[in-house]
Amino acid sequence: MHYVIIGSGASGLKAAATLRENDCSGRLTLISRDLWPFYLKPVLADFIANRIDSKKLSYYSTAQIEQMDIEIITGRRVSAIVPEENSIHFSDGSVLDYQFLLIATGARPVIPARKQEYVSTFRCLNSLSDAVRIKNETQRSNKALVLGGGHYALEILRALHNLKFDLTFLTDERYFWDADHPIPADRVKDKLMSEKIDLRFNVDVVDVIDLDGESYRVVTNDGSVIDTQLILYAPLFEPNLDFIKDSSIEYKQGILVREDLRTNIPNIFACGDVAQFYDLNKGINRINFGWVSACKQGEIAALNMIGRDNVYISVKEEYFRELYGQELLTRW
Numbered sequence: 001m002h003y004v005i006i007g008s009g010a011s012g013l014k015a016a017a018t019l020r021e022n023d024c025s026g027r028l029t030l031i032s033r034d035l036w037p038f039y040l041k042p043v044l045a046d047f048i049a050n051r052i053d054s055k056k057l058s059y060y061s062t063a064q065i066e067q068m069d070i071e072i073i074t075g076r077r078v079s080a081i082v083p084e085e086n087s088i089h090f091s092d093g094s095v096l097d098y099q100f101l102l103i104a105t106g107a108r109p110v111i112p113a114r115k116q117e118y119v120s121t122f123r124c125l126n127s128l129s130d131a132v133r134i135k136n137e138t139q140r141s142n143k144a145l146v147l148g149g150g151h152y153a154l155e156i157l158r159a160l161h162n163l164k165f166d167l168t169f170l171t172d173e174r175y176f177w178d179a180d181h182p183i184p185a186d187r188v189k190d191k192l193m194s195e196k197i198d199l200r201f202n203v204d205v206v207d208v209i210d211l212d213g214e215s216y217r218v219v220t221n222d223g224s225v226i227d228t229q230l231i232l233y234a235p236l237f238e239p240n241l242d243f244i245k246d247s248s249i250e251y252k253q254g255i256l257v258r259e260d261l262r263t264n265i266p267n268i269f270a271c272g273d274v275a276q277f278y279d280l281n282k283g284i285n286r287i288n289f290g291w292v293s294a295c296k297q298g299e300i301a302a303l304n305m306i307g308r309d310n311v312y313i314s315v316k317e318e319y320f321r322e323l324y325g326q327e328l329l330t331r332w
């Protein structure tokens with residue numbers, strides 16, 4: 001039996017460990033397009049801010065994974081899945097067969113089409129590679145513009161504030177802060193203002209001019225011009241599922257899975273940020289972004305791949321926004 005897991009983040013890694021802990025003796029392959037695969041995303045801002053060492057980012061070493069007899073494929077991207085042939089295809093043209101497949105490819109930032117022209121100047125924070133690149137760029141800068149909203153924007157602002165950056169934050173009232181978050185938007189706003197961040201609501205970028213390869217001139221929709229050295233973008237996220245779009249695997253916003261995390265194809269499961277699971281309590285398919293729910297889903301998907309019959313029930317305490325609660329503003 002060959003079990004293949006695409007994605008070695010929170011849910012993929014938990015699934016792999018669960019398979020081995022439950023006496024699954026089949027061949028097990030874990031695939032990641034990241035070269036350094038096993039790190040904690042929620043502390044990437046602390047890594048940029050020099051608050052934690054890169055060694056503390058890893059929660060498993062490659063050696064520990066190999067001791068569990070898990071084959072690791074890193075630095076390669078899955079570009080297609082052919083369920084009819086039980087095979088996955090990589091962007092380098094190679095093919096890998098499976099008997100059971102788990103898709104755990106997470107989410108990615110959504111870049112609006114109108115920003116495509118100058119998006120290469122933006123930095124998003126969604127992986128360790130992103131964090132390393134941003135960290136390197138902070139060595140030669142002290143001024144940054146942050147665009148977007150929500151938890152990701154707050155984390156980026158926190159990291160750069162720790163590095164004593166001069167910060168401008170352009171946001172939109174609709175995306176500034178999640179209305180359901182335990183911390184009200186006004187408190188977040190007060191916090192940012194008390195930290196002397198230049199916070200501008202309902203201002204967006206209409207153009208970016210690369211001045212000299214080291215700094216940018218940003219033109220906004222209210223006619224302002226902002227010169228800066230770094231532009232960080234914290235947009236909405238969407239499930240990372242392009243590689244299934246030509247396959248028979250059903251998806252809407254995310255990959256559609258039942259409450260047991262199985263897709264419409266019996267030997268293919270999906271979990272974590274990429275999965276739009278059936279929520280038994282709410283009677284709808286929905287996505288539950290976040291580290292804790294990704295781990296829980298990874299565990300349940302793995303158990304069901306070896307024939308158990310578990311269901312994923314989402315509880316409020318595991319929601320992304322609940323995790324740090326009030327503490328979010330005191331970590332600065």
Ligand SMILES: Cc1cc2nc3c(=O)[nH]c(=O)nc-3n(C[C@H](O)[C@H](O)[C@H](O)COP(=O)(O)OP(=O)(O)OC[C@H]3O[C@@H](n4cnc5c(N)ncnc54)[C@H](O)[C@@H]3O)c2cc1C
Binds near residue numbers: 271291294
């Ligand atoms: C900066 C930051 C801060 C965060 N803070 C929090 C927080 O405080 N609380 C919280 O709950 N959550 C937080 N999150 C979100 C949390 O990290 C995610 O919800 C969680 O990692 C989702 O787990 P996952 O397994 O679904 O996907 P991920 O952990 O994103 O893993 C996806 C995996 O899929 C691989 N992959 C993707 N596409 C392909 C492909 N085509 N081919 C091969 N491999 C592929 C990637 O390489 C990666 O290994 C944060 C995220 C970031 C980026």
